[in-house]
Each structure stands twice: as C-alpha cells, then as structure tokens.
Amino acid sequence: MIGENFDFFVKLKDMQTRNVSFSEAGQDQLSVEDIAPKPLDQLPSAPSLMDLLAKSSKLNPIESNLILGTAESSSIHPETPSSSLNDVPKPTPTPPKLPFLGKVSEIYPPGFTYSPPDICNASLQLIIVVTSAPGNVKARNAIRQTWGQFNSTDPVKLVFIVGNSIPKNEKNLKDEYAAHADIIHGNFIDSYYNLTLKTISMLEWIKSNCKMAKFILKADDDTFINVNKLLDVIKSRNDDKMTIYGRVGHDWTPFRDPQSKYYISYDEFADSVFPDFTSGPAYLMTSDCAELIYNETLEHKYLKLEDVFITGIIASQLHIQRIDLKEFVNEKPTEVDPCQLKDVFSDKEEDQVSEVPSHQWINFDRSNDPKVSDIYTSGFSNLPSLICKGDDENPKLLIIISSAPENYEARKAIRYAWGDTGLYDQVQFAFIMGKSESAQESKIVDEIVKYGDIIRGKFMENEENLTTKSILMLEWISSNCENARFILKTDDQTFVNIDKLLKVIDGKLQDTKSIYGKLSKSLDPVGVQKSKFHVIYDKYYGKVYPEFAAGPVYLMTGDCVKLVYDAALDAKFFKVENVFITGIIANHVGIKRLNMDEIEQSVPNVITKCNLRDVVSISGVSADQHYDLWFAMNDGLD
Known part of the structure; x- marks a missing residue:
C-alpha cells in the first residue's frame, strides 16, 4: 500500500507542477474517499508532495485536498470519481478527516507570479483590490468598462487578484495582464476553500507594494462599487486609524452541520459565536491594518471563512475596531434605480457580472432603450x-x-x-x-x-x-x-x-x-x-x-x-x-x-511638401483644399 500511496501523490505533484486542477485532469467532482488511501504520515518522508505546500508532510489526504481545492469550485464534497484517474488504485474508503488545523504559514505560499508595477504613489487615497476567479474575464472587463474606470490623476487605483488555475486560464490571464497590467497573480491555488489565502496574498502585496494608500477596499468581482460615494466618505474619515468598515455581523454562530458549505468543526473554531466581523463581499480598511493583519494571520490556525477569519478573529486579536456602515449593501435591489444607487458604496449582484454584456453595465439604467439590432x-x-x-x-x-x-x-x-x-x-x-x-x-x-x-x-x-x-x-x-x-x-x-x-x-x-x-x-x-x-x-x-x-x-x-x-x-x-x-x-x-x-486634426497654416510628407491625414479640408494639398505634396511647392 505504501507504493500505491506514493504513486498517487506523485500524480498530484505532477498535476500541481503543470497548474492542473482535479477537474482539468478529467473529472468534475472527486470524492473525499477516492483520495484518502492512507494517512500521509505513513508515507516515505523523501518525496515532497508539491512545491506550493512546502511543509505539506504534516497534511493528511483530506487536508491536501482542502488546500489544493478544485479551481473555481465551491465544494470539496463531490460525488463522481474521475475517469482519467482509473489507473490510481481504489482504496478502502476511510472516514472523512478534519480540515487542516495548522498555522497559515505552513500552507501559504508567499510571493507573486506577476503583479502591477508602480501602481501606487504617495497621493493615493484608495486602492481597490477585486478578488476574481481566473476564468472570470467577462466580469473583470465589465468592471474595467464601468465603475472601475479612473483618470490617471484620480486618487484611486484598481487591481484584480487571482491564484493558480488550469493551463488555459493561465495563458488567458497572461494575455489579459499584458493588455491591462492590473492583475496580481498569487502563488496559491484559486478555489473557494482558498479565499482566505487569496486575501492574505492581497495583504502581502499591499504590505510590499502599496503601503502609501490611505484606504484599502476589498471587493468581489460580482459587486458594483459607487466609487464617488466611497471617496466622499473616506474624506470624512481621513484621520481614522486601525479600522475596518462594512456590514458588521454580531453574535453569528458557526454552522455545525457537516453537509453545509460553511461547516466549521469545533477543532477549527471552538467558541459558540464568532467575533464581530464584516460580512459580505466588500469591506474597507485603513491601510495601517494591512501589515499587522498579514503578519498575525501567518501565526494563526487556518480558517476557510475569509471574512470571519480576517475581519473577525484576526482583527479582534489586534484590537482593530469594526464599524458598521449601512452604505455597504449585500443584496441586489429589486430594480436598478440611480436614485437608489447614489447613496450606497457597494451592491452585491445575485448573478455574476460576467454573465452580463459589458455595454449593459456601461448603460445600466437603459433597459427601455433599443438595441442597435x-x-x-x-x-x-x-x-x-x-x-x-x-x-x-x-x-x-x-x-x-x-x-x-x-x-x-x-x-x-x-x-x-x-x-x-x-x-x-x-x-x-x-x-x-x-x-x-x-x-x-x-x-x-x-x-x-x-x-x-x-x-x-x-x-x-x-x-x-x-x-x-x-x-x-x-x-x-x-x-x-x-x-x-x-x-x-x-x-x-x-x-x-x-x-x-x-x-x-x-x-x-x-x-x-x-x-x-x-x-x-x-x-x-x-x-x-x-x-x-x-x-x-x-x-x-x-x-x-x-x-x-x-x-x-x-x-x-x-x-x-x-x-x-x-x-x-x-x-x-x-x-x-x-x-x-x-x-x-x-x-x-x-x-x-x-x-x-x-x-x-487640422489644415496647416502653410501648405508645403515638407509639412505634408510625414502625415497620414489632415481633417477639416474643403473640396478645393483637396486639390491644393495634393498639388503641394506631389509638385513639391515649398
């Protein structure tokens, strides 16, 4: 059985080296039982499972799946085994084990594949970091074309953050980065269960590259942001320190049902209620929080619920205050009304932005206007x-x-x-x-x-x-x-x-x-x-x-x-x-x-061959001037 386990995890390492998720390997869903041949501590100590998880020798197979995740998946409890992994021995199923209970530093891979150069400066009031799945290019383009458009002189910048994904997504991301230079690519696997790692990667990037920003907004790519309203409020709180703003949840109890996507075991979090935390897809923080939170997370036990972990557990230990702002709206309005939107910071969409053509977002209140067709x-x-x-x-x-x-x-x-x-x-x-x-x-x-x-x-x-x-x-x-x-x-x-x-x-x-x-x-x-x-x-x-x-x-x-x-x-x-x-x-x-x-854009005051030879076109020309320009260019009247 040791040999069987070794072969299986070599396959996992090969998949990871090539940035291939379980679903890319030919399966849509992989059951917990199918990847749990034996506890990892029974394997030979020589081979490393994956470069990303430098200290993964402490993880059991269930924990490895938690950290690897499945790209753009929301569940680690799939049902159908992979047809492409038929050569992997089918072991006797073992009971599911608890998620990873070690420190974040044991599983977080620091650094970036690439990130925007020199995007922040001393005059920056707000850096907006949008967490995005690698395949959500339509959502990112919709944001770039609508609320994410800024002048070079505006006191706000926007970047997206993603993790490792399948080769097709990686190629598309490189092309997208070359075109826009606004993507932070972390070294973690991009999956639902790694959202905490994604935010930690965001904090690391800010610590290293954007300390000068006064405020940080973290938002999802299916969230609409009213940037002008947000900047107005930031101006009124310019002197605030050590603060996180959002819709604050009080006395929320952990889900203890193992079938729930939000299930938290007592080993992960023992208390009966979470600390106050900012719930939902968007929250704002003063920039002095970023490095403190980043450093503290590395020494803390991992928790998959990103907002609870970052803005609740870690913020509470650091005595960072959480302030409830009603302008953060975590649900979609019944109708898109500019009068409703003008007083909110953020607005959560029920459907992915990526499913909506960008021109509808550019003109989002024009539902009664005709299409060109x-x-x-x-x-x-x-x-x-x-x-x-x-x-x-x-x-x-x-x-x-x-x-x-x-x-x-x-x-x-x-x-x-x-x-x-x-x-x-x-x-x-x-x-x-x-x-x-x-x-x-x-x-x-x-x-x-x-x-x-x-x-x-x-x-x-x-x-x-x-x-x-x-x-x-x-x-x-x-x-x-x-x-x-x-x-x-x-x-x-x-x-x-x-x-x-x-x-x-x-x-x-x-x-x-x-x-x-x-x-x-x-x-x-x-x-x-x-x-x-x-x-x-x-x-x-x-x-x-x-x-x-x-x-x-x-x-x-x-x-x-x-x-x-x-x-x-x-x-x-x-x-x-x-x-x-x-x-x-x-x-x-x-x-x-x-x-x-x-x-x-205009006819030159003096028409000569010399000032015509290097132009492609001249606008604002009368019928007679077409002749004049042509004659001057070809007959050489200087």
Whole structure:
C-alpha cells in the first residue's frame, strides 16, 4: 500500500507542477474517499508532495485536498470519481478527516507570479483590490468598462487578484495582464476553500507594494462599487486609524452541520459565536491594518471563512475596531434605480457580472432603450460595382469615406486627387452615404453609374445616424470585402496621404485585433457641454468614456470588422460614432487601441511638401483644399 500511496501523490505533484486542477485532469467532482488511501504520515518522508505546500508532510489526504481545492469550485464534497484517474488504485474508503488545523504559514505560499508595477504613489487615497476567479474575464472587463474606470490623476487605483488555475486560464490571464497590467497573480491555488489565502496574498502585496494608500477596499468581482460615494466618505474619515468598515455581523454562530458549505468543526473554531466581523463581499480598511493583519494571520490556525477569519478573529486579536456602515449593501435591489444607487458604496449582484454584456453595465439604467439590432435597417439601396471585385478582391488597404449625398464636389475632388484608384496597387476606395431629401437624386444616380464606388444604405443621412453609417460600413465589408487587410474609415473632409499610410501599414502587417487613431483618454461625457461628445447621464453612466479614436479617421485591422459588427448589433444604440465603435464596442470585444501620431486634426497654416510628407491625414479640408494639398505634396511647392 505504501507504493500505491506514493504513486498517487506523485500524480498530484505532477498535476500541481503543470497548474492542473482535479477537474482539468478529467473529472468534475472527486470524492473525499477516492483520495484518502492512507494517512500521509505513513508515507516515505523523501518525496515532497508539491512545491506550493512546502511543509505539506504534516497534511493528511483530506487536508491536501482542502488546500489544493478544485479551481473555481465551491465544494470539496463531490460525488463522481474521475475517469482519467482509473489507473490510481481504489482504496478502502476511510472516514472523512478534519480540515487542516495548522498555522497559515505552513500552507501559504508567499510571493507573486506577476503583479502591477508602480501602481501606487504617495497621493493615493484608495486602492481597490477585486478578488476574481481566473476564468472570470467577462466580469473583470465589465468592471474595467464601468465603475472601475479612473483618470490617471484620480486618487484611486484598481487591481484584480487571482491564484493558480488550469493551463488555459493561465495563458488567458497572461494575455489579459499584458493588455491591462492590473492583475496580481498569487502563488496559491484559486478555489473557494482558498479565499482566505487569496486575501492574505492581497495583504502581502499591499504590505510590499502599496503601503502609501490611505484606504484599502476589498471587493468581489460580482459587486458594483459607487466609487464617488466611497471617496466622499473616506474624506470624512481621513484621520481614522486601525479600522475596518462594512456590514458588521454580531453574535453569528458557526454552522455545525457537516453537509453545509460553511461547516466549521469545533477543532477549527471552538467558541459558540464568532467575533464581530464584516460580512459580505466588500469591506474597507485603513491601510495601517494591512501589515499587522498579514503578519498575525501567518501565526494563526487556518480558517476557510475569509471574512470571519480576517475581519473577525484576526482583527479582534489586534484590537482593530469594526464599524458598521449601512452604505455597504449585500443584496441586489429589486430594480436598478440611480436614485437608489447614489447613496450606497457597494451592491452585491445575485448573478455574476460576467454573465452580463459589458455595454449593459456601461448603460445600466437603459433597459427601455433599443438595441442597435432593433432599429438598424440591414441592407443597401446601392452597392459599388467596381470595389473588391476580381483581381482587387483582397486589397491590402480599403478606404471607406463617409460622405453626405449632397457633397458632390468633395467626392469629385477626392477622386481626382488623392483618391485616384489608378495610382496604387492593392488599395481600394469607396464612399458611403444614406438617403437625403436635399440632394438631387438623379445626380446621385448618375454618379453611381459613372464611378461604381458608392455604398448607399437605407437610413436617412443626418448627424444622429453616423453610428448607423459605420455599422453599415462594417456590414458591407463583412459581406463583400472580408479579406481586406486594413480598413481606413474617414470622411469627405479629410485629406489622406496614401503613400505615408502604406508605409505605416507595412510596419503593422503582423498586427491583429487593433484600431489605430488619435486616441482620446479619460474624456468626461458630461464635462464637454458644447461638444458632440456631451451626453446626459441617462445615456451613459460611466465616469469617463473608454479610450477611443477621436476625430473622423481611424485605421483597423481586417479581423476587427466582424467582431465589432456582431457586438454592435447586440449593444444599446449610442449616437457618438467613434466613441461607440472604437471605444465601447472595441473595448467590449478586446480590441487594442493604439495611438497614431501621423493623424492631424487640422489644415496647416502653410501648405508645403515638407509639412505634408510625414502625415497620414489632415481633417477639416474643403473640396478645393483637396486639390491644393495634393498639388503641394506631389509638385513639391515649398
């Protein structure tokens, strides 16, 4: 039997070395009996069970399972044995043993796989640490796009904390960290029964990296936080020390039913009631608590109930005061009402945030507003006859020029200047427009027949429908020019330097899922009162817009088109086209936004070849200026 036990635990060590959970090894649930061949103290002392549990030779098999856990699982009492572990001997079942009763320091693996660099500074009022399961990327993105958006000058920062998981999650987490640099990756196994270890890891990171923050908010990823309200209260408590705030539970008794998820044995906690503790998914503490609590936990007996252990047992021993704040709400309101939310800090959701599309969270009070698919009229009243056809069906660059029907002269100037299709290989041009009552229909029909370069939708052409026009553009590309490598979206008041643009593209041929433009960051929707970007709170509830490409020009890789089109149809309509397409939707589907300095927003005072050669585009151009700019750039008038 010693040999059988040794083989089994070597398998466990191999699974742990590869970051494989029991469920990844081919089982959904593993019974306690199936992993308890013999007490561990009967095994040879030479092999170590796992690097993570440096002192695990004291643990019995039941205790090993408690600390290993099952990634993203809420139970250690599964029922179905693993088919992939059939080669493991099936021992005679032994009665379940008690959970781990040793010190935290015997099982806690300190340090981090990676964590955000230099995120904290001396002016930081609040660091928010969101505990998140490795697979909950949708929840994290929803938070980043809604209440977790902050300006670089805001006195608050946000990070997520996760533990070790299955290889697929680990790869995705690395990519997510590379994109956002806001994830603390601890060295513990991420599971329900290791939530205490996750908070201890949070405290270790704060002790080492963020002592300067005045307050720490710990919250779950299915919790909504009203950051502005929280900052207001923090200002009134700026001088507080050694304090934890939340919904304080008084005289709570331990669950003694072994079948309960919250079961606590008398060996784990002998008293009849817990110390006062802050219950629920969110609590706030003054930063002077962090290092004290971290150091004390390492010398204390482990308890799986994180809030009881950290804010109750440990805080009580350290004489940290716990203050009840009614603004911490631990249940979902019956309806999402801004008037209800404005006076609360936190709001627990019954359903995971990750199950809710992020655009619904961005506009969380817009339940009666239509989706794009409810109002968008698919299809075209005219298709270009010469674009993306035959030898030109796979262009390196497709330029779509948004134009009003009555802007005949602008289109004419573009065709005879920089938009001359005969000048470039692998470059295609098309104009896109809707219907208009002011334009001469017969004149447009003649233009369509003559040039074969106009995409025309069924919508009415106006400022409110610019988003609709771009969605039509995406629909047409998806159906008619899906192999285009890059798409430049612009308008008929923009001059484009094709030669420079092609040089820029040549340096980006390996790029995927990217949008390039003159990026706008942290723009306040309400603060720009006289701008097209101004919207009222009932249309956009985020504190700032997501990063987006400002102005009429942006470039995207061809693999963005279908992603953005499909996601846009399922979103609430938003009239500010570039914010919607390159900000909200691009953010939602994980498209990178990259700055392109070569885009100019205005015509230079003096037009010369020298000040034109290094720009990709110039906006605010009249029909005559298209000719002027083209002539200056090509004839070298300095």
